[in-house]
Amino acid sequence: MIPANVLPELKYVGNEKKKLTLHLFFQIMGKIRMCFTPRKNHWWYITLYVNEKGFTTGPVPVEDGFGSFSITLNILENRVEVFKSTGETRSFRLEKNLSVADFYNYLVSTLKEIDVHVKINGRPYDLNIDRPFSEIEDIQHYSKKYAMAFWKSFLWVSAVFKEFSGRFYGKTCPVHVYWHSMDLAVTRFSGKKAPPMPEDARISDKDAYSHECISFGFWAGDDNVQEPAFYSYTFPSPEGLDNQPLEPKEANWVMNNGTPMAILTYGDLLEKDNPRKALLQFLESAYQAGASLADWDIEEFKVPPLNEL
DSSP, rough: OOTSOOOOOOOSTTOOHHHHHHHHHHHHHHHHHHHHOOGGGTTTTTTTTTTEEEEEEEOOOOOTOOOOOEEEEEEETTTTEEEEETOOOEEEEOOOTTOOHHHHHHHHHHHHHHOOOOOOOOSSSSSSOSGGGGGSSSOOOOHHHHHHHHHHHHHHHHHHHHHHTTOOOSSOOOEEETTTTTTTEEEEEEEEOOOOOTTTSOOOHHTSSSSSEEEEEOOOOOOSOOSSSEEEESSOTTTGGGOOOOOOOOOTEEEEEEEEEEEEHHHHHSSSSHHHHHHHHHHHHHHHHHHHHHTTOOTBBBBOOGGOO
């Protein structure tokens, strides 16, 4: 067990299959939530959340509206838990090398036992896997050790993101996990509409970027950035963004799909005497860089003291 007050090491290289297995578990949970939950702006209704046990859908309304259920990937106790507001509970073990197909089939049948009937698009999203979840038997690399490090890091980052989120008085999304890309994110909005995206843009992008925003996130690495890292980008991206200063000194700008993205690696953060302070510096400097160049009303978005309300 990783001590509660110590940030864990979290490696991408060498853990690619373990991360992919967990990613596919997340996609199954997220697609089930999306199947039942009413639409909300910018896809906020499909996300997962970090909690004191692991990762959860939060309450999902049932079809008749008289109640809800939730699915929790309980990393601490190594099982999947399903709770329904009627008081019914079910669970199954997260066994070592549990396949994606087993996870999907166990979860769907478990939900059926409590009268929750799942009808989803059963194929993974944006992972270059052209098979339904129910047939993915070769991806079976669930690791409790990796999942524990993943969850502990995301739990800590979630708390820092929530602190940072509370410093902004405009529209802000919850701190949540987007399961399609498996990143923890929080986004600030200026309140102004963004220019229309091209007609052939994905509908997911059109809804996500309907308004000006500055987004901040954390992900556990991928084939392009092969280590966990924090990021921030401004949409639409103002000219000269990549010339703006960032903190701490290890942070830098990289080009991502033709626009600048601020990056601070998790490894660099672990080297800091005060990781929380360093992460808050990174988030604030990235916000100031984008907001100042995009002509946001920075003063108006500062949170007033309670005695001024």
